[in-house]
Amino acid sequence: MSAVLDHHGAHAHDHEHHAPAGWRRWVFATNHKDIGTLYLLFSFTMLMIGGVLALGIRAELFQPGLQLVNPELFNQLTTMHGIIMVFGAIMPAFVGFANWMLPLQIGASDMAFARMNNFSFWLMIPAAIILVASFFMPGGAPAAGWTLYAPLTLQMGPSMDAAIFAMHILGASSIMGSINIIVTILNMRAPGMTLMKMPMFAWTWLITAYLLIAVMPVLAGAITMTLTDRHFGTSFFNPAGGGDPIMYQHIFWFFGHPEVYIMILPAFGIISQVVPAFARKKLFGYTSMVYATGSIAILSFIVWAHHMFTTGMPVTGQLFFMYATMLIAVPTGVKIFNWVATMWKGSLTFETPMLWAVGFIFVFTMGGFTGLMLSMAPIDINFQDTYYVVAHFHYVLVAGSLFAMFAGAYYWLPKWTGVMYSETRGKIHFWWSMISFNVTFFPMHFLGLAGMPRRYADYPMQFADFNAIASVGAFAFGLAQVYFFLAVILPAMRGQGEKAPQKPWEGAEGLEWEVPSPAPHHTFETPPKLDATATRIVG
Amino acid sequence: MSATTHGSTPYYYVPGLSRHPFMAAFGLFFVILGAGQWINGSDWGMYSLAFGLVWWLVVLYQWFRDAVTESEGGLYGRKIDISYRWSMSWFIFSEVMFFGAFFTALWWARSHSVPALGSLENSLIWPNFQAIWPSVQAGATASPAGIVEPFQTVGPFWLPTINTALLLTSGLTLTIAHHAIQDGNRTKTIAFMWLTVLLGFVFLLVQGYEYFHAYTDLNLKLSSGIFGSTFFMLTGFHGFHVFVGMLMLLVITLRLQKGHFTKDRHFGFEGAAWYWHFVDVVWLFLYVLVYWL
Amino acid sequence: MKHSGQTRRRHGVGAWRGAKDAVGAALLGLGVWVSNAAHAAVNDLPGGPAVNQLNFHPPATRIAEEQHWLHWFMLAICSTIFVVVFGVMFYSIVKHRKSVGHKSQELPEPIWVELGWTIVPLLIVIGMALPATKVLVAQKDTTNSDLTIKAVGMQWKWGYEYLKGEGEGIQFLSTLDPKHRVMSDSGKPEAVDDYLLKVDNPLVVPVGKKIRIITTANDVIHAWMVPAFGVKQDAIPGFVRDTWFRAEKTGDFYGQCAELCGKEHAYMPIHVKVVTQEEYTKWVDERKKAMAALADDPNKEWTLAELVKRGESVYAANCAACHQASGKGAGPIKPLDGSAIVTATDHGKMIQVMLNGVNGAAAQMPAWKQLSDVELAAVMTYAKNSWSNNTGQVVQPKEVQAARQ
Ligand code: HEA
Ligand code: HEA
Numbered sequence A: 001m002s003a004v005l006d007h008h009g010a011h012a013h014d015h016e017h018h019a020p021a022g023w024r025r026w027v028f029a030t031n032h033k034d035i036g037t038l039y040l041l042f043s044f045t046m047l048m049i050g051g052v053l054a055l056g057i058r059a060e061l062f063q064p065g066l067q068l069v070n071p072e073l074f075n076q077l078t079t080m081h082g083i084i085m086v087f088g089a090i091m092p093a094f095v096g097f098a099n100w101m102l103p104l105q106i107g108a109s110d111m112a113f114a115r116m117n118n119f120s121f122w123l124m125i126p127a128a129i130i131l132v133a134s135f136f137m138p139g140g141a142p143a144a145g146w147t148l149y150a151p152l153t154l155q156m157g158p159s160m161d162a163a164i165f166a167m168h169i170l171g172a173s174s175i176m177g178s179i180n181i182i183v184t185i186l187n188m189r190a191p192g193m194t195l196m197k198m199p200m201f202a203w204t205w206l207i208t209a210y211l212l213i214a215v216m217p218v219l220a221g222a223i224t225m226t227l228t229d230r231h232f233g234t235s236f237f238n239p240a241g242g243g244d245p246i247m248y249q250h251i252f253w254f255f256g257h258p259e260v261y262i263m264i265l266p267a268f269g270i271i272s273q274v275v276p277a278f279a280r281k282k283l284f285g286y287t288s289m290v291y292a293t294g295s296i297a298i299l300s301f302i303v304w305a306h307h308m309f310t311t312g313m314p315v316t317g318q319l320f321f322m323y324a325t326m327l328i329a330v331p332t333g334v335k336i337f338n339w340v341a342t343m344w345k346g347s348l349t350f351e352t353p354m355l356w357a358v359g360f361i362f363v364f365t366m367g368g369f370t371g372l373m374l375s376m377a378p379i380d381i382n383f384q385d386t387y388y389v390v391a392h393f394h395y396v397l398v399a400g401s402l403f404a405m406f407a408g409a410y411y412w413l414p415k416w417t418g419v420m421y422s423e424t425r426g427k428i429h430f431w432w433s434m435i436s437f438n439v440t441f442f443p444m445h446f447l448g449l450a451g452m453p454r455r456y457a458d459y460p461m462q463f464a465d466f467n468a469i470a471s472v473g474a475f476a477f478g479l480a481q482v483y484f485f486l487a488v489i490l491p492a493m494r495g496q497g498e499k500a501p502q503k504p505w506e507g508a509e510g511l512e513w514e515v516p517s518p519a520p521h522h523t524f525e526t527p528p529k530l531d532a533t534a535t536r537i538v539g
Numbered sequence B: 001m002s003a004t005t006h007g008s009t010p011y012y013y014v015p016g017l018s019r020h021p022f023m024a025a026f027g028l029f030f031v032i033l034g035a036g037q038w039i040n041g042s043d044w045g046m047y048s049l050a051f052g053l054v055w056w057l058v059v060l061y062q063w064f065r066d067a068v069t070e071s072e073g074g075l076y077g078r079k080i081d082i083s084y085r086w087s088m089s090w091f092i093f094s095e096v097m098f099f100g101a102f103f104t105a106l107w108w109a110r111s112h113s114v115p116a117l118g119s120l121e122n123s124l125i126w127p128n129f130q131a132i133w134p135s136v137q138a139g140a141t142a143s144p145a146g147i148v149e150p151f152q153t154v155g156p157f158w159l160p161t162i163n164t165a166l167l168l169t170s171g172l173t174l175t176i177a178h179h180a181i182q183d184g185n186r187t188k189t190i191a192f193m194w195l196t197v198l199l200g201f202v203f204l205l206v207q208g209y210e211y212f213h214a215y216t217d218l219n220l221k222l223s224s225g226i227f228g229s230t231f232f233m234l235t236g237f238h239g240f241h242v243f244v245g246m247l248m249l250l251v252i253t254l255r256l257q258k259g260h261f262t263k264d265r266h267f268g269f270e271g272a273a274w275y276w277h278f279v280d281v282v283w284l285f286l287y288v289l290v291y292w293l
Numbered sequence C: 001m002k003h004s005g006q007t008r009r010r011h012g013v014g015a016w017r018g019a020k021d022a023v024g025a026a027l028l029g030l031g032v033w034v035s036n037a038a039h040a041a042v043n044d045l046p047g048g049p050a051v052n053q054l055n056f057h058p059p060a061t062r063i064a065e066e067q068h069w070l071h072w073f074m075l076a077i078c079s080t081i082f083v084v085v086f087g088v089m090f091y092s093i094v095k096h097r098k099s100v101g102h103k104s105q106e107l108p109e110p111i112w113v114e115l116g117w118t119i120v121p122l123l124i125v126i127g128m129a130l131p132a133t134k135v136l137v138a139q140k141d142t143t144n145s146d147l148t149i150k151a152v153g154m155q156w157k158w159g160y161e162y163l164k165g166e167g168e169g170i171q172f173l174s175t176l177d178p179k180h181r182v183m184s185d186s187g188k189p190e191a192v193d194d195y196l197l198k199v200d201n202p203l204v205v206p207v208g209k210k211i212r213i214i215t216t217a218n219d220v221i222h223a224w225m226v227p228a229f230g231v232k233q234d235a236i237p238g239f240v241r242d243t244w245f246r247a248e249k250t251g252d253f254y255g256q257c258a259e260l261c262g263k264e265h266a267y268m269p270i271h272v273k274v275v276t277q278e279e280y281t282k283w284v285d286e287r288k289k290a291m292a293a294l295a296d297d298p299n300k301e302w303t304l305a306e307l308v309k310r311g312e313s314v315y316a317a318n319c320a321a322c323h324q325a326s327g328k329g330a331g332p333i334k335p336l337d338g339s340a341i342v343t344a345t346d347h348g349k350m351i352q353v354m355l356n357g358v359n360g361a362a363a364q365m366p367a368w369k370q371l372s373d374v375e376l377a378a379v380m381t382y383a384k385n386s387w388s389n390n391t392g393q394v395v396q397p398k399e400v401q402a403a404r405q
């Protein structure tokens, strides 16, 4: 997205160096902005691949009966859609945002470990290739769901092992990326940028990085045991030898639940940047936002078994996990209320980033409330493994994580590329996505309530209409993203459009708006001198 | 190279273009591709794995060589030193969580799955299984389905105790080496570093013998039900970490012999030492939880 | 709890009906527009899903009723908060925009604001947790049951065994009607109301009795669910778990497997027939008689024709889903037609495969030891003498029996 960096005009900074030219610039990159661009492009590609798999699912479910795929392939589509979206699209995209914006926001010259940064990126490529290629291995791609529950994984073909190794590599990449982010934030802030003056995005990423370091190794442990059970005769998940399939679920969800907050906390961070900018006010309740983020992270470690209410835990276990899960509504609520309070008595304008941010708050909250319904063990007994859960997590993941990323992308695109996107196109993208998103996923609540199980290749006739609606919506939503790429991203990458000023948003605050647009290849090589609020450069 | 100088060292050294990350990832592609294939019995998988590993190690060597050159060339200021300290701490924390997954498996097996399998309700499925840990007896009680041949466990005496002593001693020798480097006594440092590496090596030999003994005399194998699974997974994963830690110490020792590090700037040394102590502490947990209890 | 729950629930339903209808109508409009003629003629399935159903199934047990009530309760609270919060937000969006000339004002941030919107939600959440706790505890209490039935999940069918209470000893398998599987494959299923929900042998239980279901599985995790009872319990291989229900009305109730269990996950429905006590007693008698009649003498020498005839139905119910009626297999599924193992004169290998399944990277097949010796012998004889396999070989039940030892 910053292919245009070379021909920027404004030379405000003395220490500016030109970017190296040619393919080496990307392949051998050590520059945080270039690596950020690589991350963003990679994750968008994965979003397309994962989206095409989702369309495969939706096309098959358009009407009862199997028309397009057989049930094996259907399960492969579901599984790989989940894995690719989670590990390929959402997580790397946020790392891309972190790479681009964190050093700019805290006044650092680059990420703390520039080469390791590039290693984190390039590690994902072999993993992605192998994951996608697994469709062509004997027996097809893994088909045990993105949660890879034992003992179904023990029945999978060779692609399962390929996927396990790929996830190991992805985990290593995430851990290195997180260490890099933590060290950058803790050690490379410009003098005067105290922790409690840091932009919210930096805060949310700091906390997210801790979550990642804590849980990615646990996932690695779980799938390693799957691997040895498959090939080396161990019995971790095999009751015949004294093991337990439920043990897998506990270990997996100890990773899995924090994982879903890993996918939402940076989104909260982006929203906390965008809302104040377009309300022309400072963020309401900054301190409580920081504490709320921390509380969500801490609580996320003690709620995992809410994914396992139907496995048959003792009643005390169910009660504990139910209460703990419900508590998360409190700090999340604090965030919502603070955003609304930030808008209150502001001077609001609704450029595209703000539209996405408001859309995010609105639709994410719906997903949050369905989450709360799910957390109630007695009714989760009915929801578990139905489309209600599918509706819930697409409300928080698509309308949450993905919408927040769109907000961030429009917000920072001028800084990345030096050109303004077209407001009209941005608005078309927003409304088109917002409507088709709801057409796709809202009916799934009804399907779930009526008892349609998830991961089903075919379903009773009574569910037909809502499925048909959802499928139509999914294609419309997919087209909206194609439109986004063709009408917004491509022109911006080509440098087409109005030249962006240094600070295109009247109300925006922060160091990233103190450097020219597009941001020069190197910034803050000597630490900038900041004013008392740490949002402006004074010297 | 984008370094603004601040006295003698740059404020924060940011390396220029580097081919190492890409090359390392390239090697790892063949590693995971090959491993996934080999494990499923295809021959070329082994070659791919071997090629990838060699490639990757060569790249790592070059990468570290560059980093060492930069470090010795005085490019790393105090800031970078702090970065390294943070990163090593959090890396070790991630390793703690990795071990945590396997310790959890042991705990779950002992306090949940095995008792549940032998419980009254479960006699519906496994009427003859008795929940005894370690479930070693012959016949139907060794594993719920009777698929595990009878085996004996490795008691805490003598091999694991010897190993405990070895590791604890190595922690001591390492600390002596550290004090020596702080005193500027390079010869003593190097001597005690070699001693530490040697102790680590002997530990691995003893563990190798222990495994051999388990397989041949005790009939304790990876496939010995949940006991064998957790035993070998925990001790094996730890042994692998001892191996890695030993390599780190070895590299540091060789660097010391080349005259690297100074009295007050030697984070490479300290990072390796942290790692070694971490491996040491994990062993104490293993010694108690796996061998004693 | 029950009484108040019920009245309040009714109240809720009344209040919500308008909104519900409106949403329903809007979505239905779109639905009709896109839906195709194939399922136009579908009706509601009593005890199963209704066409375009918007809520839980009509409850058939007290627990399900309580769940229903909880759901409305939650929905009402959440909707209220939603309306309040977004009421404020949209008010602000309308009134505080720059285009209407609003100037931004920094607000004071007194501590009570933050405390307030921490504490109030906390109290609300506690208020939600209390009724949920009550229901949960009731739901988990499986003691004092009148009838205990074991439900075993298998790839891909349910096995039932009456363990305790009237009907003890009865056991049977319950499989999706193979015709529905064929319809599904055809891509153009007929508009039948119980599409994918029809089984050969429903589970039969008496009304008003506390039924304890013990779940377990043979291969991978499955889940036994019946929405109208408010019951869902994972069936975990090697472990037993339990759940219970007491149906308050007679009729047919449907559910489906609710844990991904491999390729036929969508094709292992659950059908519970709740009957009166008298009907139940009658059913038990009949079933016992039928079982006695069916208890084949394992030493009997069967003829080829007898076995092929019996084998055909065993094949259709159990094997055709993967190996196809044509015996040709599909994709990774191996063909039986012309297979060396099937046509071999030595029956040993085939019997092993049938009893223990195959679990390798190249091929996967579940074990079939839950079928009886006669059924296994019959289906093998059928495979050996169908399609182009004209071996004339007969597999006798006693060969299977011997191999089981
Ligand atoms: C971005 C990802 C994300 C996020 C943020 C969440 C957020 C939440 N999730 Fe979700 N969840 C997933 C992703 C996510 N989830 C995924 C992927 C799955 C399925 C995995 C699988 O099985 O494949 C899942 C599944 C899942 C389940 C298991 C369902 C099942 O399988 O049976 C449960 C159960 O408790 C649950 C609960 C919650 C809760 C309580 C929250 C809370 O954090 C929500 C909090 C927010 C609010 C409550 C709204 C705002 C608050 C206010 C306005 C304040 C006032 C409110 C009150 C006082 C009530 N989730
Ligand atoms: C993390 C993020 C994420 C995202 C962004 C999405 C996005 C989408 N998901 Fe998601 N989904 C998951 C995570 C996500 N999903 C997870 C974790 C699961 C659980 C998996 C499991 O059960 O194991 C799941 C499961 C899941 C199911 C349930 C499958 C089942 O149970 O069998 C369905 C069904 O409708 C679905 C649909 C969709 C759709 C329509 C989109 C859309 O938003 C996608 C839109 C994007 C595109 C369509 C791409 C852009 C378009 C093109 C490249 C060109 C082609 C387009 C046209 C010609 C129109 N998903």
Ligand code: CUA
Pocket (backbone or CB within 6 Å): C153, C154, C156, C221, C222, C223, C257, C258, C259, C260, C261, C262, C264, C265, C266, C268
């Ligand atoms: Cu059985 Cu799904």
Ligand SMILES: [Cu+2]
Pocket (backbone or CB within 6 Å): A256, A257, A260, A303, A304, A306, A307
């Ligand atoms: Cu969760």
